Amino acid sequence: MPSSLRTAPVLAALLLVLTGCGDSEYETDERTVSVDHGEQFTLKVPASPELGQNWYLADPRPDPEVLEYRGFREDDSVSDGAQFFDFTALSPGKATVKLLFCPYARCSSANEVAASPVPTATSTPRNADQEPAYYLYTITVR
Secondary structure (H helix, E strand, O other), rough: HHOOOOOOOOHHHHHHHHOOOOOOOEOOOOOEEEOOOOEEEEEEOOHHHOOOOEEOOOOOOOOOOOOOEEEEEEEOOOOOOOEEEEEEEEOOOEEEEEEEEEEHHHOOOOOEEEEOOOOOOOOOOOOOOOOEEEEEEEEEEO
16 A cells, blocks of 8 residues: 555544544533543634624633633634634533623623623523623533
8 A cells, every 4th residue: 555545544633633623612502511531622602803792711710620721712714703712621520611702892801891790691692692791611521
């Protein structure tokens, strides 16, 4: 077998690992999540930053013994846009991830709204959402 045919599957697997395509993704309608120890996963939220619609990781941060926050990224190539919060499950336990939804430039950071009461959202954000809201994710690591 030619060596190029043997290396193609290895290169494809490496590409998946490097791009994070193997990670589990959870959206705003999936706020109770169970993952395995060592698993990398992403919280995907709808956003249009060009319209002032942003998300922020809010305090209190998730338990660092249970979850490692790997960072934030955006993708405006999809039709409505999305923002991603990436995590790694470190050890068995439960942690809460608190995300702040800020529509129409109502806030520019999670610290900005910490002093005023902001409701916890009960539904998925829609285009009609006008006020900031917290989205709480309960993450169980097995």
